[in-house]
Structures are given as C-alpha cells and as structure tokens.
Amino acid sequence: MPAAKTASSKSTTAHTRHAPSLESIATRYHARLRTLDSTGDSLSDGVVVPALREAIVEGVLAPGSRLSEVQVAKQLNVSRTPMREAFAQLEREGLVTVLPRVGAYVRSVTLRDVEEIYTVRAALECLAVQLASERITSLGAAQLDDVIDMMRTSVDAGDAAAYVDALDRFYAIVMTIADNRTLQQSHASLIGPVRRLRRIAMAQGGRMRASFEQAVRIRDAVVNGTGDAQDLMREQLQRACEAALDVLKNAGK
Incomplete structure (x- = not known):
C-alpha cells in the first residue's frame, strides 16, 4: 500500500487546464x-x-x-x-x-490494467464502428463532423483536457449510431477506467495529434462505409495502449 494521502491532496497533471478541487x-x-x-x-x-x-x-x-x-x-x-x-x-x-x-x-493503475482494459475496448469498440458503418444516418454523420471540429480546435490549441472531453463525445456518438443497448451498457461500465487511461496516454508527446488524425480516418470509414473501420479502430487502440504503457513505465523509473 503506497503512503496514504488525505482526500484533500490535489495533484496537478499535464492534462488538466487548472487544478480543480x-x-x-x-x-x-x-x-x-x-x-x-x-x-x-x-x-x-x-x-x-x-x-x-x-x-x-x-x-x-x-x-x-x-x-x-x-x-x-x-x-x-x-x-x-x-x-x-x-x-x-x-x-x-x-x-x-x-x-x-x-x-x-x-487505486493505482498497473500495466496489467492497461493491457486488460484495451483488450476489452478493442472487442467492444471495433464492433461499435462496424455497426455504426452499417447504420449511419445523415444525422449521425453531422454529429461526427461536429465533434471532429471540436477535436481539431482542441488539438490546434494544444488543450489535451478539452481534446479528451471531445474524444469521449466521439466514442459516445459512435455508440449511439451503433444502436445496440447491450454494447452500450458494456462500454459504459468501463467509463471511469477508460477515461483515466485516455488522459494517461495523452501525456505522451505527439499522442494527441496522432489520435486525432486516426479519429478522422475512423470517421471517414464509418460515414463512407469503406469497410476498414474495424482495422482503423484496432490501430487507434493499439497505439493508445502503447502510449499509456510507455507513460506508466517512464513514471516508474
């Protein structure tokens, strides 16, 4: 058990715009x-x-x-x-x-946590983009375009916290378009750990822009039905997993 700190401890991270209490x-x-x-x-x-x-x-x-x-x-x-x-x-x-x-x-985040969570994410989110590709509507495409614009603005501003918030919305929209309640419930059960790992991964230099560029490719595959949405999502998650692992390994040195 690491040295205990009180709940009033307020750490600052590279991903937060301020240090809220x-x-x-x-x-x-x-x-x-x-x-x-x-x-x-x-x-x-x-x-x-x-x-x-x-x-x-x-x-x-x-x-x-x-x-x-x-x-x-x-x-x-x-x-x-x-x-x-x-x-x-x-x-x-x-x-x-x-x-x-x-x-x-x-709870501290372990290397095993990262590997296990990204393995489950790959199963859920690759299925989600496949279903979204099959069920995309003009409204869904417009929602994806709006959130991509938000992500682009955050990347250009170098605001990792705002980018991760927009990325959360991107995945939520994909899940909505996929329109599978069981899938949505399973994904929602991971919301805390997933968001925590996203913020860890974004601490790696260049990760935010790389994530955005891949998200644009995923959006295009879903909207245009090119058939490679699952492969693109799998690549996105593999790179995110590697980034989170690298951050944790370097923090432990």
Whole structure:
C-alpha cells in the first residue's frame, strides 16, 4: 500500500487546464442535480459517484490517496450515508480499493490494467464502428463532423483536457449510431477506467495529434462505409495502449 494521502491532496497533471478541487467538482454536480430536479435518493449517483470519478480520472485525487468517509462527505457537501455505496460502485469500476477495517484508497493503475482494459475496448469498440458503418444516418454523420471540429480546435490549441472531453463525445456518438443497448451498457461500465487511461496516454508527446488524425480516418470509414473501420479502430487502440504503457513505465523509473 503506497503512503496514504488525505482526500484533500490535489495533484496537478499535464492534462488538466487548472487544478480543480474536489469541492469545486462537487458544486458543479450539485448544481446539475438541482437543474434536473432530482430527488435526494439519487444523491449518490448524481453527485458522489460522478464527482469522485472525475476527481480520480483527472488526477485531483492521486493514486494511493486515502478516502476518508467523513472528510470526503464534507468536501462533497453530503452526509456520510451515500459514501459507502459510492465507494463500492467505484471499486467495481476499478478506480477505488476498499480494504475491510482499513478504508478506501484511490487505486493505482498497473500495466496489467492497461493491457486488460484495451483488450476489452478493442472487442467492444471495433464492433461499435462496424455497426455504426452499417447504420449511419445523415444525422449521425453531422454529429461526427461536429465533434471532429471540436477535436481539431482542441488539438490546434494544444488543450489535451478539452481534446479528451471531445474524444469521449466521439466514442459516445459512435455508440449511439451503433444502436445496440447491450454494447452500450458494456462500454459504459468501463467509463471511469477508460477515461483515466485516455488522459494517461495523452501525456505522451505527439499522442494527441496522432489520435486525432486516426479519429478522422475512423470517421471517414464509418460515414463512407469503406469497410476498414474495424482495422482503423484496432490501430487507434493499439497505439493508445502503447502510449499509456510507455507513460506508466517512464513514471516508474
């Protein structure tokens, strides 16, 4: 177990535009919950889980950070009631480790995690682009074009955080076009670890532009039905996996 840090630790990474606090992240989700007019029963799903997920993915809560129920609940402006359920959910997502009679910690990313997650991603996302190629509509093509424009703007600005947000949307649009609920649910279950690894991979020099150029090729294959969308997606994920592995290996030196 790495040296414990408190949940108030705020690490900065190469992928974040600012160094947000857990409190500021939680405030945004509270505001969103009020806008949606949700009930208190959804506090765990609406605030605690997504706020902690974002904080872990963005590096606000560093690997090895101890997550005190009392302290985290205070920072999230919630009671302790939803905390245990939220920790259990994040443990299922591979973002948190819960040790009986010890507590919860932010889970470190291992080389095996990277290899396993990208293997599963390849199976799901290669199928997704194949289905999307078969089911593409003019609306779907327009949505892909819009998100590609967003990605291009982020690349030109050198804004890796904005680029990854746009890349998340790109994959979400592909999944929507694919129109397979089981596939979408399976992919959604990986959302936390996938986003975390995307941000790690983007720390490698040149990775953002290479990712964008390949995404454009995938878009063209899906929209034009050229038949090579799966191969292009497989190449994209292989390169992303290699980038994430390289970043983690260099960090361990």
